[in-house]
Amino acid sequence: MEEHSKVSNGQLKALIITTNIGVGILSLPSSIADIMNNAGWIAIILGGLATLPFVYIMNKLAEMYRGRIFYEYGKEVVGNMLFKIFSTIYLLYFMVLLSFVVRIFGEVIKAYLLPNTPIEVIIFTMLLATSYIGRGDIKSISRMAFLILHIIAISTIIFVILSLPTLDLTNLLPAFRFNIKDIPEGIGTVFFSYVGFEIILIALAYVEDSKSALKSSFIGIFYTTLIYLVTFFITLSQFGIHELKKQIWPSISIMREIELPGFFIENLDGIMMATWVLIVFATMGPLMYTGGVVLSSLFNTRKHNFFVLPLIPIVMIISLIPESLSQVYSTMDMMVRYLAIFAIIIGPIILLIVSLLKRRKRA
Amino acid sequence: MKKYLIIIIALMAVFLTGCWDVMEINERIFVTAVGVDLNEDPNIENDYLITYVYPNIASIKKGESQKEAKFMKSTVAKTPFDGSRQLTTRLDKPLFFRHMKVIVIGEELLKEPDKIKEFFDGLGRDPRINRKVEIVVAQGKAKDVLSTKTEQELVVGGYLNSMLRNKKVASRFTAQTFSDIMKDLQVSNVSMAPRTVPKKDEFKLSGAAIIKDYKLIGWLGEYENSLVALAKGNLTSDIIDTYYKDTVVSYVISNGMCKKDVYLDNENINVDINIFTEGYLQEYKYEGDTNAFNQEFLKTVEKRVKNKIEKDLEKIIGELQNKYNADILCIGEHISKFEPDLWKKVEGDWDEIFPTLNINVHADVKIRRTGLTK
Numbered sequence: 001m002e003e004h005s006k007v008s009n010g011q012l013k014a015l016i017i018t019t020n021i022g023v024g025i026l027s028l029p030s031s032i033a034d035i036m037n038n039a040g041w042i043a044i045i046l047g048g049l050a051t052l053p054f055v056y057i058m059n060k061l062a063e064m065y066r067g068r069i070f071y072e073y074g075k076e077v078v079g080n081m082l083f084k085i086f087s088t089i090y091l092l093y094f095m096v097l098l099s100f101v102v103r104i105f106g107e108v109i110k111a112y113l114l115p116n117t118p119i120e121v122i123i124f125t126m127l128l129a130t131s132y133i134g135r136g137d138i139k140s141i142s143r144m145a146f147l148i149l150h151i152i153a154i155s156t157i158i159f160v161i162l163s164l165p166t167l168d169l170t171n172l173l174p175a176f177r178f179n180i181k182d183i184p185e186g187i188g189t190v191f192f193s194y195v196g197f198e199i200i201l202i203a204l205a206y207v208e209d210s211k212s213a214l215k216s217s218f219i220g221i222f223y224t225t226l227i228y229l230v231t232f233f234i235t236l237s238q239f240g241i242h243e244l245k246k247q248i249w250p251s252i253s254i255m256r257e258i259e260l261p262g263f264f265i266e267n268l269d270g271i272m273m274a275t276w277v278l279i280v281f282a283t284m285g286p287l288m289y290t291g292g293v294v295l296s297s298l299f300n301t302r303k304h305n306f307f308v309l310p311l312i313p314i315v316m317i318i319s320l321i322p323e324s325l326s327q328v329y330s331t332m333d334m335m336v337r338y339l340a341i342f343a344i345i346i347g348p349i350i351l352l353i354v355s356l357l358k359r360r361k362r363a
Numbered sequence: 364m365k366k367y368l369i370i371i372i373a374l375m376a377v378f379l380t381g382c383w384d385v386m387e388i389n390e391r392i393f394v395t396a397v398g399v400d401l402n403e404d405p406n407i408e409n410d411y412l413i414t415y416v417y418p419n420i421a422s423i424k425k426g427e428s429q430k431e432a433k434f435m436k437s438t439v440a441k442t443p444f445d446g447s448r449q450l451t452t453r454l455d456k457p458l459f460f461r462h463m464k465v466i467v468i469g470e471e472l473l474k475e476p477d478k479i480k481e482f483f484d485g486l487g488r489d490p491r492i493n494r495k496v497e498i499v500v501a502q503g504k505a506k507d508v509l510s511t512k513t514e515q516e517l518v519v520g521g522y523l524n525s526m527l528r529n530k531k532v533a534s535r536f537t538a539q540t541f542s543d544i545m546k547d548l549q550v551s552n553v554s555m556a557p558r559t560v561p562k563k564d565e566f567k568l569s570g571a572a573i574i575k576d577y578k579l580i581g582w583l584g585e586y587e588n589s590l591v592a593l594a595k596g597n598l599t600s601d602i603i604d605t606y607y608k609d610t611v612v613s614y615v616i617s618n619g620m621c622k623k624d625v626y627l628d629n630e631n632i633n634v635d636i637n638i639f640t641e642g643y644l645q646e647y648k649y650e651g652d653t654n655a656f657n658q659e660f661l662k663t664v665e666k667r668v669k670n671k672i673e674k675d676l677e678k679i680i681g682e683l684q685n686k687y688n689a690d691i692l693c694i695g696e697h698i699s700k701f702e703p704d705l706w707k708k709v710e711g712d713w714d715e716i717f718p719t720l721n722i723n724v725h726a727d728v729k730i731r732r733t734g735l736t737k
Binding site (some may be wrong): 112171174239243 | 465490495546
């Protein structure tokens with residue numbers, strides 16, 4: 001591997017954070033408040049911890065097959081035919097996830113910014129824009145992630161500062177009361193807000209300093225958790241628990257609660273939306289790229305970029321299947337979850353077990 | 364050939380793109396205030412009478428002040444949101460609600476909880492309406508409030524809005540935004556909104572309407588409102604009169620704080636409302652021998668103000684407990700946050716428990732300054 005096509009540690013962290021944070025952050029505070037009430041922050045922390053074993057497994061695999069991506073060495077581990085089935089499921093997962101993300105993106109944009117534009121147009125233009133970055137290589141994607149990460153960081157800080165004057169911190173109380181039975185469901189909900197980090201199945205093959213890759217991945221997850229926690233605390237203390245549960249996208253609605261002193265700027269949601277478009281872009285770009293890579297490994301081609309454009313119409317059709325927003329959040333969300341269980345949990349674990357057994361046999 | 368193709372494509376990209384949702388600023392009507400009333404005309408079936416107020420942009424230009432500064436349109440509609448659609452038959456431009464400042468709700472409408480629920484739900488759903496819109500309750504008709512001609516500011520919406528924001532002077536009313544009211548109603552089922560009283564050529568903003576279960580159940584006067592604000596801890600400034608040797612003494616509260624304390628004894632729930640105020644002396648009698656600069660005088664006045672606050676507030680609380688059964692002071696919310704175990708027990712029948720609460724008011728009054736003279 002040539003030196004210039006490597007991913008630095010900082011870029012790896014950025015890649016994990018930006019692919020993790022996408023459309024989930026908009027609805028996470030209210031969906032977690034629905035289950036855990038004021039103690040939702042516990043579920044966010046536990047959900048973050050729950051992803052760590054799988055990050056570790058992915059790193060372990062990358063260590064065993066250094067310099068190669070998951071979709072290549074998988075063929076070697078479980079056999080070509082079986083892994084073709086695996087890859088197909090992975091492809092399905094990425095396409096459904098992309099459709100889910102782009103549909104919610106379209107719905108949010110339509111609700112807040114462009115009420116008259118047909119949602120098809122919003123979805124199509126967004127897919128076109130992201131396919132540009134999806135056609136690039138992992139290096140350019142991680143560079144983009146690194147750039148956008150700073151925008152996310154700055155906008156989170158601005159978001160916190162702006163909302164400070166109107167916060168009512170007593171709304172956080174009682175913060176420690178929850179039902180033990182609710183915790184598994186809470187973790188389940190939070191866990192799927194972290195999907196996207198499976199980009200490291202590819203990125204780890206190109207990482208510059210593979211020794212500290214695991215540490216960087218953990219730090220990436222840690223920052224994601226931190227951003228989710230801040231969002232949860234701010235939305236909760238701003239809305240109060242009852243109103244928070246009623247909101248579909250509390251993280252954007254909150255911008256409408258905020259008033260700047262002097263009130264010469266109102267309705268700050270427009271500014272927040274602009275940053276959020278970038279965040280979604282940074283989620284969808286890597287997903288597009290991965291979709292292309294999975295296809296190219298399925299068809300044994302050297303390049304992935306000509307597979308990216310044909311993905312657009314398929315993703316667009318899938319994204320337009322749900323009839324309403326509530327169906328997106330029930331049916332489509334369920335599909336994403338089941339596929340994600342395979343893609344993040346089952347797939348890597350099977351590969352790890354099989355390769356460990358093979359290694360033992362050899363020894 | 365290829366070159367030309369590229370040029371054509373480049374030009375197409377420049378000239379054929381455009382904003383899909385383009386809407387010029389001068390093609391919009393910026394509604395500043397909306398009044399919602401119950402329709403009382405028996406000849407028309409619809410339920411709501413909606414009044415929209417918007418500025419006449421043309422009259423803002425210099426030298427054209429003789430023109431009417433604002434327009435007002437009223438319509439009768441089945442739901443509050445039908446109104447703006449109906450008005451498209453009478454207006455050349457669409458109404459735009461993003462900069463709406465105030466919603467005035469008529470007294471009669473607020474007596475119908477189902478209609479108010481519909482209306483509030485619509486307000487919360489609509490992404491074009493700012494959640495920070497101020498809610499005001501008219502004692503009478505909202506239309507009458509909005510049709511008053513105001514002197515300083517030309518448009519009633521802006522006038523009302525600057526009145527509501529002018530909280531530094533007195534707490535005769537407490538401004539409440541839509542999101543404040545919704546939060547209150549969901550937490551404790553009770554909320555307040557400032558009251559306006561339409562008069563002949565003006566309107567007065569004073570006191571508050573008590574809303575329970577999305578229904579108007581009573582009014583609070585000016586003085587009551589400032590005491591309630593004191594007990595809720597959001598009083599900014601107000602004046603309290605007492606006497607000293609037959610002379611009226613005015614005490615200005617410049618800083619008020621309130622702490623609630625809930626404890627159980629013998630199955631009774633006790634609530635201590637500890638009020639702490641700081642302030643200065645506004646006036647006393649000017650005579651050769653009067654001297655406000657001694658401890659004895661200050662202590663007496665402090666004690667009298669303290670007694671007055673305690674007595675009056677206890678009276679109001681008694682009324683709230685027995686007459687209205689309305690937990691305006693958010694005692695329920697306080698218990699749910701700080702005593703969650705207790706709240707679990709009383710949550711279900713809070714309405715029966717609230718009147719039986721043992722509420723004690725303790726005031727701590729400090730006169731920090733006496734002005735420039737002794």
